[in-house]
Amino acid sequence: MEDPQVAVLLVRRCISGDAAAWEELVGRYHRRIYNICYRFAGSADDAQDLTQEVFIKMYRTLNSYDMERGAFMTWVTTMARNLLVDHFRKTKQDRVTDSLDVAPSEREDAMPLREQLPDSAATPDALAQSQQVGETVHRALQKLSPDLREAVILRDLQDMDYKEIATVLKVPEGTVKSRINRGRAELARLLQRTYKQVM
Amino acid sequence: MAAEHHNDMQCSEFDALLSDALDQILAGPKAQAFQAHAKSCPVCGPLLAEAEMGKRWLEQLVEVEPPQHLVHNILAATTGIDTARLRAPAAAQPSWLDRVAAWTSAAFRPIVAIAKQPRFAMSFGMAFFSLSISLSLAGVKLGDLRHVDLRPSSIRRSYYETSGKVV
Numbered sequence: 001m002e003d004p005q006v007a008v009l010l011v012r013r014c015i016s017g018d019a020a021a022w023e024e025l026v027g028r029y030h031r032r033i034y035n036i037c038y039r040f041a042g043s044a045d046d047a048q049d050l051t052q053e054v055f056i057k058m059y060r061t062l063n064s065y066d067m068e069r070g071a072f073m074t075w076v077t078t079m080a081r082n083l084l085v086d087h088f089r090k091t092k093q094d095r096v097t098d099s100l101d102v103a104p105s106e107r108e109d110a111m112p113l114r115e116q117l118p119d120s121a122a123t124p125d126a127l128a129q130s131q132q133v134g135e136t137v138h139r140a141l142q143k144l145s146p147d148l149r150e151a152v153i154l155r156d157l158q159d160m161d162y163k164e165i166a167t168v169l170k171v172p173e174g175t176v177k178s179r180i181n182r183g184r185a186e187l188a189r190l191l192q193r194t195y196k197q198v199m
Numbered sequence: 200m201a202a203e204h205h206n207d208m209q210c211s212e213f214d215a216l217l218s219d220a221l222d223q224i225l226a227g228p229k230a231q232a233f234q235a236h237a238k239s240c241p242v243c244g245p246l247l248a249e250a251e252m253g254k255r256w257l258e259q260l261v262e263v264e265p266p267q268h269l270v271h272n273i274l275a276a277t278t279g280i281d282t283a284r285l286r287a288p289a290a291a292q293p294s295w296l297d298r299v300a301a302w303t304s305a306a307f308r309p310i311v312a313i314a315k316q317p318r319f320a321m322s323f324g325m326a327f328f329s330l331s332i333s334l335s336l337a338g339v340k341l342g343d344l345r346h347v348d349l350r351p352s353s354i355r356r357s358y359y360e361t362s363g364k365v366v
Contacts, residue, residue: 034265184253
């Protein structure tokens with residue numbers, strides 16, 4: 001049975017009061033939601049709290065899910081995205097994309113990427129083997145504006161198609177594509193700026 | 200982005216096709232025009248290279264493992280479910296009989312430990328062997344033993360009967 005159908009059945013069972021179905025639903029989706037939260041919020045603690053919030057909201061509003069309007073995964077992702085945006089506004093993380101004209105040293109929160117990368121002579125592919133590089137890219141991702149970051153996360157990390165992303169973000173597909181392209185390019189510039197030899 | 204013409208393709212059109220190009224679904228004349236524009240446009244060429252590089256960097260991010268207690272916390276926060284599967288099984292309350300057995304076992308454990316030593320085991324074995332030989336010589340069969348046979352008069356009679364047989 002396909003995953004969307006399984007999800008719909010689980011939702012129906014949850015609504016009818018089946019606690020085991022809810023447990024299964026949590027088990028099935030918590031990893032994905034946690035990863036979205038972690039990549040967007042940046043910290044494991046925030047991701048854990050936000051994931052919990054997403055599921056609490058999901059539990060309270062499960063009755064409102066309409067399978068005719070889209071896949072359950074899209075509904076859940078939309079909910080997660082809205083909570084993440086709310087969280088971003090509340091915490092006033094003013095982490096707009098860095099201007100390309102500003103030198104790294106001029107940024108007050110400049111990230112010492114050069115110090116984090118283990119081997120300046122290695123290629124990006126070789127460096128990618130290390131966990132340190134993953135952490136570096138993750139931190140660079142936090143530098144993107146929320147609009148670009150969420151688009152890139154949903155496309156490149158969650159492997160969602162453009163139509164689904166457009167539904168989640170409530171913007172046209174063209175805008176989604178444009179944000180993804182800009183997000184990728186900004187990320188490359190952020191990493192390149194402080195680590196030119198690698199690129 | 201400036202709407203300039205480079206090889207019959209505008210920058211806006213290039214931008215719209217960039218995702219498809221990176222997804223490798225762009226083919227035919229469109230792909231050729233796209234590549235030609237990338238080579239000739241000073242804005243779109245670097246954009247293509249950067250977007251491609253950014254995509255490559257993002258591919259290096261692997262899925263992270265959620266904390267172990269996340270599911271438990273979510274269930275506790277929503278339904279209040281604290282399932283046996285997610286929780287370590289609670290120890291059953293021992294009965295008074297179990298407690299007495301445990302206390303007895305603890306009290307006699309040192310004695311049993313000493314008795315289990317090989318040298319004592321050998322001594323017990325030798326003692327049993329000597330006893331069984333003595334009983335056999337005395338004509339006592341454990342299978343035929345009754346509690347009445349242990350009275351002094353019965354023992355005396357058995358002794359005389361055995362002595363008479365020997366003589």
